[in-house]
Amino acid sequence: MRVSTRVMYGGLSDQLGLQASRLIDSQRRITTGQRLLRPSDDPTGAGRVAILDSRLSDLKQYEANSAAAKASLASAEAAIARVVESFRDARRLALAGANDTMGESERRLMAYQVDHLLTQVKQAAETRNGGRYIFSGTLTLTPPLDLTGNPADPYAYVGNDSQRMVEIADGVCITANVTARTIFNFDGTGAPSAPNAFAVLVKIRDDLNKGDAKELSNILDDVDALLENFNKHRAEIGQTIQRIEFNNQHILEQQEVVMGLRADVTEADFAEALVEYSTHQVVYQATIALASHMHQPGLFEFIAR
Numbered sequence: 574m575r576v577s578t579r580v581m582y583g584g585l586s587d588q589l590g591l592q593a594s595r596l597i598d599s600q601r602r603i604t605t606g607q608r609l610l611r612p613s614d615d616p617t618g619a620g621r622v623a624i625l626d627s628r629l630s631d632l633k634q635y636e637a638n639s640a641a642a643k644a645s646l647a648s649a650e651a652a653i654a655r656v657v658e659s660f661r662d663a664r665r666l667a668l669a670g671a672n673d674t675m676g677e678s679e680r681r682l683m684a685y686q687v688d689h690l691l692t693q694v695k696q697a698a699e700t701r702n703g704g705r706y707i708f709s710g711t712l713t714l715t716p717p718l719d720l721t722g723n724p725a726d727p728y729a730y731v732g733n734d735s736q737r738m739v740e741i742a743d744g745v746c747i748t749a750n751v752t753a754r755t756i757f758n759f760d761g762t763g764a765p766s767a768p769n770a771f772a773v774l775v776k777i778r779d780d781l782n783k784g785d786a787k788e789l790s791n792i793l794d795d796v797d798a799l800l801e802n803f804n805k806h807r808a809e810i811g812q813t814i815q816r817i818e819f820n821n822q823h824i825l826e827q828q829e830v831v832m833g834l835r836a837d838v839t840e841a842d843f844a845e846a847l848v849e850y851s852t853h854q855v856v857y858q859a860t861i862a863l864a865s866h867m868h869q870p871g872l873f874e875f876i877a878r
Contacts, residue, residue: 656694
């Protein structure tokens with residue numbers, strides 16, 4: 574059977590194109606370090622990569638969740654630490670004011686200091702992380718406190734009691750918030766015998782202004798109960814942060830494993846890639862030489878380019 578010139582030219586042209594494509598692919602594997610340039614290179618490997626990428630995406634999301642939760646809890650812990658310091662100062666002032674030898678002017682100065690502490694504690698209660706209030710439950714755009722109009726008990730909690738649950742690993746969730754209701758004893762659960770923290774500070778201030786040494790002595794128990802409640806919450810938050818950090822280390826280790834498995838599938842062996850490139854280059858040059866031998870050199874050199 575006689576083969577037409579067109580068929581022969583077409584076959585040689587196809588062969589040159591195929592060898593050129595293989596040569597380019599092998600060159601790309603060397604320059605990019607990637608074995609899989611397209612799914613068709615290894616359908617099974619491509620499927621494996623898709624599974625690994627999905628897992629890696631989950632792990633990175635857990636890492637991001639952990640970072641956000643840790644930042645919020647760290648802000649809460651720092652805010653409570655400031656409250657503790659303020660109440661220690663308030664206790665010291667109340668104890669000093671309960672001394673009968675303390676003069677009226679000295680007590681009034683101490684009352685002014687307590688009023689300043691009241692402002693500091695309110696600011697701590699309205700701490701924000703990333704522009705969101707951390708002590709308002711899940712109502713993070715709402716300040717946790719509102720004025721009551723009662724001078725003796727000036728603030729009410731207006732957030733909610735919802736917990737913000739954050740998934741930090743497969744099936745592992747942590748509570749990433751604590752509310753001002755429990756911290757500042759608005760619900761009476763943290764220190765059942767004591768009023769809320771703000772009412773206690775107001776009473777210390779007012780008793781100092783009145784020079785009521787007996788009431789100042791009596792309120793020390795309330796201050797101690799509140800301090801115990803603050804420190805309990807600090808400890809719980811600290812434990813949660815430690816749990817997040819421990820878990821996050823495990824998440825990072827898993828990421829390394831997954832990325833290693835992915836690299837095993839996708840990354841090219843450099844020595845192997847060089848051999849492949851050299852082989853395809855030899856075949857490509859041989860195809861050009863064969864075409865040049867069989868036909869007009871000028872035409873096939875043009876096709877090769």
